[in-house]
Amino acid sequence: MKKFLSLLGMAILGGAITLGGYKMLFNDDVVVERTISQPIKTVTASFNPALDKVNSIANSVDLTVAAENTVHAVVHVKNTAIRTQANPMDIFFGNSNGSRKFEQVGTGSGVIISQDGYIVTNNHVIDGASEIEITLNSRQKYKAKLIGTDKENDIALLKIDADIDLPYIPFSNSDNIKIGEWVLAVGNPYNLTSTVTAGIVSAKGRDLEGNTAIDSFIQTDAAVNPGNSGGALVNTRGELVGINTAITSKTGSFIGYSFAVPSNIAKKVIDDLLEFGSVQEAILGVNIDQNDEDIEGVKIAGVSDDGGAQKGGLKSGDVIKKVNDVKISKFSELRGQLTAKRPGDFVNITIDRDGEELVKNVKLSKKDAYVSRKLGVVLKDVSxxxxxxxxxxGGARIVTNQNKNLIYYGVKEGYIITKINKKPILNASDAVKAIDAxxxxxxxxxxxVINLDGERERYAFR
Known part of the structure; x- marks a missing residue:
């Protein structure tokens, strides 16, 4: 018995010593819990979550000021055109000459750009109109005068005479707008009064036809519908960054993306129409290699003799990377930069030449070759x-002829067009306008025309 009590005491003493040691080494409480289903928790890593940034930006952007500053400067544009329609039954019964005239009405939007009533819209909104009516957001109506148009960039300039100072939207530098930046589209869709939709800039320098060298649009996901054409695309400060022009749609209504002419191009076109009556097109004086799609930039295939590019030191094989400080990734972006410039302007062209980056100062030349796609000819001003x-x-020399009718009648490259529909032609630009009309x-x-032997010839064809 004594021995048993001794062993029991030693066991108790050993346990006490063990417990005391454990307490000394591990002083924290130990809690055992049941494992239960819990929501997944985020773990902070060595970067700031992008989602948090997006949410904070979205919550901080106030679009109300931009909307208030622009909604009254966007107008409804109504155009009335007189059309002629053939009616064979009238000829059969002897009622008339077989045609009848009727009114066709189209609508769109416009942007007031000055207090004295200058309005910019799309050319296709007023094309062929015999009468143009402007309705302000206040419901006041005015007759508009057409100042000038530019079909290639789809811009038209109108003027109304009002007895008040009109609200207007100031121009912004569209080169400064960034992909992801918030914008508002202001217009009159479906004959509604000024309507505002919001979105972000999805892309810049967008070419809708796939490298046709014509387009350089701002792409946005702000909702644009029929009637919005000619309306304003503005930034969060209420400044004009573009003229809404087109949508991609299989239904005729907005399904995701819309496109706007950049404000820099629209402003340059307007300034030219006011000062010269027509658009002054500037060219770099190079031919472009569009076959090498792996290059980021625009590769020069050839340089025109005695042009600004040659005098500025550009060479075949150079890859254009920037115009001034604007990055150039594709031809439509280069096209957009040149469209916003005038002949005689100097630009800094950053090029990649055999891996070396160089900057060349180039004076832009005046465009002297004009294309009539309807007739299939390229024309230049006569010397x-x-x-x-x-x-x-004056006159227009045919430098390229792909028209089968002209070829059939013997009209060759080198012939000079002097009159179209019995009206004198002064230059290639006038010739193209007269032909396409x-x-x-x-x-x-x-x-x-004047043929290669200096003889005058006349042709009539459809």
């Missing part, structure tokens, strides 16, 4: 020497 030699006020609409076109 002063030709004007004196043939005693003509007549050819293809069913009416005959009359062309007077």
């Amino acid at each position: 002063k020497k030709d004007i004196k030699k043939y005693d003509i006020p 007549t050819f293809g609409n069913g009416s005959p076109i009359y062309v007077e």
Whole structure:
């Protein structure tokens, strides 16, 4: 018994010593809990979560000021055109000459850009109109005068005479707008009064036709519908960054993306129309290699003789990376930069030449070649020497001819067009406008030319 009590005491003493040691080494409480289902928790890593940034930006952007500053400066544009429609039954019964005239009405939007009533819209909104009516957001109506148009960039300039100072939207530098930046589209969809939708800039320098060298749009996901054409795309400060022009749609309504002419291009077109009556197109003086799609930039295939590019030191094989401080990744971006410039302007062209980055100062030249896609010809202004030699006020020389009718009749490259529909032609630009206004609409076109032997010839065809 004594021995048993001794062993028991030693066991108790050993346990006490063990427990005391454990307490000394591990002083924290130990809690055992049941494992239960819990929501997944985020773990902070060595970066700031992008989602938090997006939420904070979205919550901090106030679009109400931009909306208030722009909604009254966007107008409703109504155009009325007189159309002629053939009616074979009238001829059969002898009632008339087989045609009747009717009114066709179209609508769109416009942006007031000055207190004295200048309004910019799309060319396709007013194309062919015999009468244009402007309705302000206050419901006041005015007759508008067409100042000028530019079909290639789809811009038209109108003017109304009001007895008040009108609200207007100031221009912004569209080069400064960034992908992901918030924008508002303001217009009159479906004949509604000024309507505002919001979105972000999805892309810049967008070419809708796939590298056709024509387009350089701002792409946005702000909702734009029929009637929005010619309306304003503005930044969060209420400044004009673009003129809403087109949507991609299989239904005719907005399904995700819309496109706007950048404000820099629109402003340059407007300034040209006011100062010169027509657009002054600037060119770099290079031919572009569009076959090498793996290059980020624009590769020069050739340089025109005595052009600004040659004088500025550009060479075949150079890859254009920047115009001034604007990055160039594709041809439509280069096109957009040049469209916003005038002949005679100097630009800094950053190029990659055999891996070396160089900056060349180039003076832009005036465009002297114009394309009539309807007739399939490329025309250039005649020289002063030709004007004196043939005693003509001006003309347009055919430098490329792909028209089967002209080829059939023997009209060759080098012929000079002097008259179209019996009206004198002063330059290539006038010739293209006259051709495209007549050819293809069913009416005959009359062309007077000087052939390679200096003889005058006249042709009529449809």
